[in-house]
Amino acid sequence: MKEYNYRVEFFPIGELRVGTGVDKAKLEETLNAYAANGWRLRETALCGELGFICVFEKKEEKG
Incomplete structure (x- = not known):
C-alpha cells in the first residue's frame, strides 16, 4: 500500500x-x-503579490 506525504513551502x-x-x-x-x-x-503557485508556494510530495511504501 502506498501512502503520500505532503509539505508546503511558502516564499x-x-x-x-x-x-x-x-x-x-x-x-x-x-x-x-x-x-x-x-x-x-508536485505543484507551484504564484499568489499575487503575496508570494510563491511549492507543494512537495513523498511516496512511502507501507506494509
Missing part, C-alpha cells in the same frame, strides 16, 4: 524579489534540499 515575495527579477538561487537551494531527501515537486 514571501519580498524575500524573493531582487530588483525586477527573482532570487533563483534561493529557490534552487530549497528545491535541491527537498530532492536530496526524496521529495518531488
Whole structure:
C-alpha cells in the first residue's frame, strides 16, 4: 500500500524579489534540499503579490 506525504513551502515575495527579477538561487537551494531527501515537486503557485508556494510530495511504501 502506498501512502503520500505532503509539505508546503511558502516564499514571501519580498524575500524573493531582487530588483525586477527573482532570487533563483534561493529557490534552487530549497528545491535541491527537498530532492536530496526524496521529495518531488508536485505543484507551484504564484499568489499575487503575496508570494510563491511549492507543494512537495513523498511516496512511502507501507506494509
